[in-house]
Amino acid sequence: MKALRWGATALLILAALAAIGAHYVAPAGYEHQFRESPGVSPSAQHPLGTDDLGRDRFARLIYGLRVSLILAPLAAALTTLMAALIGGIAGYCGGWVEGCALVIMDLFLSIPWLFLLITVRAMLPLNISPESSVFITFLLLGVLGWAASARIICAGTRDLLKSEFVWLARASGFSGFKLLRLHLLPNLRGTLLAQFWISIPVFIIAEANLGAMGLGVAEPLPSLGSLLRELQNVVTLRPEPWRFMPLLVLIMVVSCFQTLLNKNEVRT
């Protein structure tokens, strides 16, 4: 297991370095259109071939990693933090506070937030940079995605309040936010880590789906999500397995995060 964790760390560092040093790793650049060779198979010049506009797929994957590897975990962290705070406070306070919080959580799970995303996008200037637009998209996803996990955190907090170590902590003078931070939330680590891990690919894919409505990353900047959208062309995909590379990379990144987050295995 240690070896696996080392391997996962190494892979993530490699991916991060490749993304940071994209200019050197993929000198072709993500936006240059090699118009004489659109949709070509992998070659020495284009390790993963080119896309419909002749842009180097390898370069777009590396630059896409940069966008997704930074923003998706950030959005996931934001949503996990919000779930922890709101769910934790609701569970801790109980009573009408918990009741109101649960109502808000149910509302967040039911409301068609797509229209909020459309409205926010419409309020932004049309010439907003692709980087800013994708940052705002991920920010909104992070702010809107906490409700499901918050419910579980709330239930867990209510339960933990009855445990002996919490009574002991209270007897020792811990209360309020300190109790939540030092005793309750650490014992909900499993749920919080699960939420964090799940959110990363969910947000990357959500950004891809929002791209179909113009709410994702703007041309020519790629993201893992926008590259995944190409997989929807299933009829033309079959003889071109290299187009699955973004999916494989995402699976690798997600698996690495999962391995690193699973620190505390019980051994026989």
Place this chain on the structure above:
Amino acid sequence: MKRFLLFALALLVGPLAFAQNGGELRFCINSEPKTFNPLLAQDDNSEVIRYLTAGVLLRVNRITQKPQPELATGWKVLDGGKRIRFKLREGLRYSDGTQFSSADVAYTMQQLMDPALHSTTGDAFRSAEGKVTAQAVSPTVVEIAFPAPVANLVNLFDTVAIVSEKSPQKETATLGPFYMAEHKSGSYILLKRNPNYWKKDAAGRPLPYLDSVRLEIEQNREIEALRYRRGEVHLINTVSPAIFEKFTADDPSLVRDAGVSSDTEQLWFNQSPTASLPDYKRAWFTSTNFRRAISQAINREDMARVVFRGHAKPAIGIISPANKFWFNSKLKPHPYDPAAAIKLLQQDGFHQENGVLKDRGGHAVEFSIITNAGNRPRENMAAMIQEDLKKIGIKVSVAPMDFPSLIERISDKLNYEACLLGLVNADLDPNSQMNVWLSSADNHQWNTRQKTPATPWEAQIDKLMRAQSSSADNSKRKQYWDEVQQIAWEQEPFIYLVNKDTLVAIAPGVKNAQPSTLRPQTYWNVEELALK
């Protein structure tokens, strides 16, 4: 005995040999039709139902592009295009058995011209203020009168579905080859052969050959293509270039390129004086030199080759060269010439500074292009324009958005800078573009609903448009249209990019199919289609 047996066999087999082929034709529509009332059909899917079920006085043959008799055996245009008289077939019945007569035509026209209906077909007949009247002169003769001559009058009746005045089934009683039999919301629509359909083939056999047509509701183009490949559907009206290439590689008989269509893809700049644009940008967009420079800096050949895989041609102007009669053949394609584009811009005081194009006031030239999200070819075209204009120092932001948001920006709020969209020309006669070229019209996209023409050239186009719409003489109209095309070519309020080819898929088992570049591309002659 042998002879008797053979004779008996011939008696048995003979009628079978001459029987209809039968079978069920299947193809997809991309969403639920909004209405089954043929008079209210405006969206594509409702028009499919109308085309397959409704009887019309005449039908434009999509190959010869000439009108041919249907419910009417003949017609005469009178009074310079202000009246038209139809002679109708006798003895026809609706699908429910109700008798057809001239009263039904008069009733249909009355319904169609109801101002509350707001139908495209009705509006096309409104050449001027005043009433349109339809009179049943006799049971088989009807005369329709208009307040002013109507351009393209005859062909307009291709879309007028004749509904019954007397039938208890109202609009669902049909005179066309099929009638609506079943509808499962979100799933399919089944049309069955109209047992009272009047048409017969050359050998005297009743038409249609098909027993039924099943329209599967399928929004996803990939799944539609998959289903076609599996033989679950027989036709695809519009195949994407990528799928076309794939199918051609598998089996060339699966798909056909019917030739360049009359649809256009174009880019335009917001020239509206009320748009919330900085003055310097408004100055750019209203400058003819600027627009022509942008046009010359865009590589249309690359666009046709890369985005449409060679299944498109660089566009020249308003009218596609495929529209042989109306196209102004004197016009040549705008060349791809970035150097010439720079020279044009320099005439307006633009200059390049460290690779960035700037105007007289020192503002870096940058603008955004909006287009409809989810339309992959358009998004790709926008990305290519972005790359092309970067070479001359212009920064372009591409902002795809969902269609309702886009419509609001270009039609109501006017808060955009440039837009990339396409125009579907369902009719070869360009009179249908009246509401694009009149400066006061809603669809005069670059500067909509003008009280008075903003420029002399728009005033000239207004004059020409009014002249052509009030003339029934096509050769005269052609002259007017040639001039409109010339002006549009010079001024480039629309920067026309490409004319796409009509790519269709027709299963090898479908007989008598003749794909056309006009809609409906694959089944325009549905009553003659048969399945092997």
Place this chain on the structure above:
Amino acid sequence: MLRSVGLAVLRLLVIMLLASMIGAVLIRVAPGFSSDEQQLNSSLSAQSIQAIKQARLTNSDLPRYYANYLAALLRGDLGISQSLNQPVRDLLRERIPVTMRSLVLALALAWLIGLALAVAAQLTRSRLLTFLTDGVSSTFISTPAVVLALVFVLLRLPPQLAATLLVFPKIYRYSQNLLQQSYQLPHVLTARAKGAGAWRVLAWHVAPMAAPQMLALVGVSVSIALGVLLPIEVICDVPGIGQLAWQAAQSRDLPLLVNLTLVVTFVTVCATMLSDSARRSFTRSAA
């Protein structure tokens, strides 16, 4: 008992009301509300375009629309869909059963697979099993719903079952972490040290600790499954509420969207309320 049921129903109604109101506001302020694609139809006259725009603005006065809507709702009238020109009630009556069937099946299978794998991983302590399961769950959680659904169509499998493969990783991950955490509790370690069998430890010591959060997860998983199922219905043209919702969103069909919000809220809140109730009962009986 009656009081708590009454309170629960009241809570449900309040949330449904709030959700539909907020949803209506979001739809109303979203760009494109008053637009119709027929405005771009160059064959229409200026008067027709004006009439089309006016028709779109019928529901623009939101307070009035909502008041009328509520009054009609009490009579069982859900209004007419602007985009499909059909009574919303008929549309929902046809579509809801399709989605509900897919939802129940997908959820049941997802829980079966997710929970079974999480339990197996804890019981067997097999690193290989954990590794493989983690890999499989990573694969499916990283695959867009649309892509998986299209693969199912390619393989001629019901695309709705793709929802199972997309939901189970989340259930697996939460369950795995909850069980792992519970296994580390002192009393569980004590039970194991005293020689209690693996199943006994799981059933008597671990499950009760993990149960409250698991039960909360049950409620939330309904919402997760619905969120996955709807795009699958859109892409694969399954005639459920997902396809309807997409068409309504594209055309800003306020009557249809408000009612769909009500349906989704009803399903979500019922699921969470039932799971809360189960959790409270469990906690009370455990105490």
